[in-house]
Amino acid sequence: MNPVVTLARELVVGRSVTAWHGYVSRDPFARLQLAEGRRDPYAIYTEVRRRGELVPSPRTGFQTASxxxxxxxxxxxxxxVNADGAINRGDGQMSLLELDPPDHTRIRRLAAPAFTPRALAGSRARMEAVVDGLLDPLPREGSFDLVSGLASPLPIAVITDLLGVPAANSEAFARYGATIGSALAGPQSVAHVVRLIEADRQLRRVLSEVFEHRRREPGDDLVSRLLASEGDQLEPAELAPLCMLLLLAGFExxxxxxxxxxxALLERPDQWQAVVADPSVAAAAVEETLRWDAPVxxxxxxxTVDLELAGVEVPxxxxxxxxxxGANRDPAAFPDPDRFDLTRTGGAEHLGFSxxxxxxxxAPLARLEATVAVERLVQRFPLLQRTGRLRRRSGTVIRGPQELVVGQPIRALAA
Ligand code: HEM
Known part of the structure; x- marks a missing residue:
């Protein structure tokens, strides 16, 4: 059969099965993927916990929010992450995230030095400059979209810089990277799959140009350092998936x-004010968001073996x-878990970064980027409010606004 027809059939069947399990058998995992889960996944996680620490799921096997x-x-x-190939993330080769030791240990060791807080200490000033450059053209009065104006271009600029992608390639990187990143939610249509395949092909082409460039002109960047390990600790075939992963994990x-x-801050004006009054609180706001409304x-x-988990036999x-x-809202781990609280202390470690x-x-790079972004934003736009629509992403693995219209009302500025 024509592969596109097969794909279309699988998509339709997949959606019908999810809808059946969601609407009819009320399976929490299926419901998370429907409109209900996009609106408020946290109510569903609470329900999962109420049903038990480890709950069977017709679609996946087991589910837990403990x-x-x-x-x-x-x-x-x-x-x-890939017992007997049982897991198929359906998003191509994702390097570290799909590897178990010993390959995982070997490759992670090569990339890790670039991401330590110490290695990143020197990047703060550059990040501040990038953020300022993005905030400069935004209107001091009137509305703008925070996502396309700041949140989206910042990680792209930072990761392409860290990898050593020349500016000439970085726009193509961003475009193809965003398309591939959208696959995390699962392909939405046959047209989406066709776009994904094309973006993947193009991104690999742009990457191979970057590798060629850095082979000729090595710099003080991650790609140049990884290329130096090639053949010795890194197989040539492992380089592109690793760079793709770094790129996509950082973007989306x-x-x-x-x-x-x-x-979260704009919905709680007192907490927004607390960060305006003391921008060093931005780091606490970012940390609490990782717990309270985690992007992943x-x-x-x-x-890999039959075992018992939370008193349940798991084959x-x-x-x-x-x-x-869901685990980040578990009352057994965090007091008053549904409250967004900048002054939160104690409690367990959140699992926002797994x-x-x-x-x-x-994690250190993400924390720094988000902290710098929020610090500069409160300094430059202290009277910021929501002034327009909030459109959420359609996927449910990654949660966040796709569009968030904000601005400083002229009246507030004049007061
Ligand atoms: C807010 C930002 C971020 C969040 C919430 C986040 C979250 C996560 C989570 C939950 C995992 C583990 C998934 C699992 O256990 O299956 C992970 C892994 C990973 N992340 Fe991030 N991430 C963020 C930013 C970044 C950035 C900026 C980079 C790099 C440029 C990055 C690179 C990676 C890599 C390489 C892995 C795989 C690690 C491994 O398998 O050993 N992430 N991330």
């Missing part, structure tokens, strides 16, 4: 961390869906 169980699974080496997540932080809502693992290879954002060996490699 902080204790999520953390245990992420740190248990009997769980794999940080934009939502910035969007979710600003949204879920991940999954599969055990080898069955998929365990981990609601990270845990265990796949703990987000870019």
């Amino acid at each position: 902080h204790r169980v999520c953390r245990e699974v992420l740190r248990d080496r009997r769980f794999s 997540t940080t934009v939502n961390l910035i969007g979710n932080t600003v949204l 809502q879920r991940t999954f693992r599969a055990p 080898r290879g069955s998929m365990v869906m981990l609601f990270l954002a 845990a265990g060996i796949h703990y987000c490699l870019g």
Whole structure:
């Protein structure tokens, strides 16, 4: 059969099955993918916890929103990201995120030095300059879209800089990267799949041009350093997937961390004011957002052996869906978990960046970018308010605004 017809049929069947499990059998995982889950996934996570620490799911195997169980699974080496190929993320080769040790350990060790807080200490001034450059043209009076004006271009500028992508290629990178990033929510239509395949092909072409360039003219960037390890610690075939992962992991997540932080603050004028009064509180706002409205809502693992988890028999290879954002609202781990609180202290460590060996490699970079963005924003736009529409992304793995219209009303400025 024509592959596009097969694909179309799979998409339709997949959607019908999700709709059936969501509307008829009320499976929480299926409901998360429907309008209900986009609107308020947190009510669904609460329901999952009410049903138990580990709950069966007809579509995935098991699901959990318990902080204790999520953390245990992420740190248990009997769980794999790709047990017997049982997991198919459907988004192409994703390097580290789809690798178990020892390959994971080897490749992570090569990329890790570029992302330590120490290595990034020198990047703050450059990030501030990028943020200022983005804020400069935004209107001091009247409205603008925070996502396209600030949240989206910042991570692109930062990661292309860190990788050493020449400015001439960075626009193409951003365009193709955004298309591929949209696959995290699962292909939406046959046309979407066709666009994904094309973007993937183009991105690989642009990347190979960057590799060629850096082979001729090595610089003080990550691609040049990775190229120096090629053949020795890194297989040539592993280089492109690693760079693709760094690019996509950095794009599609940080934009939502910035969007979710600003949204949470603007919805609580007293907390916005607290950051305006003391911009150093921006770091606390970013951290609380990672807990309270995490950009990456879920991940999954599969055990490589039959085992018992939270008193339930889990057969080898069955998929365990981990609601990270749900775990972050678990009252057993955080007092008054549904409250967004800049002064929160104590409680467990949030799972906004996951845990265990796949703990987000870019966490220090993401924290710094979002903190600098919020710090500068409150300094330059202290009277910011929501003035227009909030449009959320259609996917439910990554959560955040796709459009967030804000501005400083002229009346407020005159007062
Ligand atoms: C707000 C921003 C970010 C969030 C919320 C986030 C979240 C996450 C999460 C939840 C995981 C683990 C997924 C799992 O356990 O299955 C992860 C892994 C990863 N992230 Fe991030 N991330 C962010 C930004 C970044 C940035 C800026 C980069 C790099 C440029 C990055 C690079 C990675 C990489 C390479 C991995 C895979 C690590 C491994 O498998 O060892 N992330 N991220």
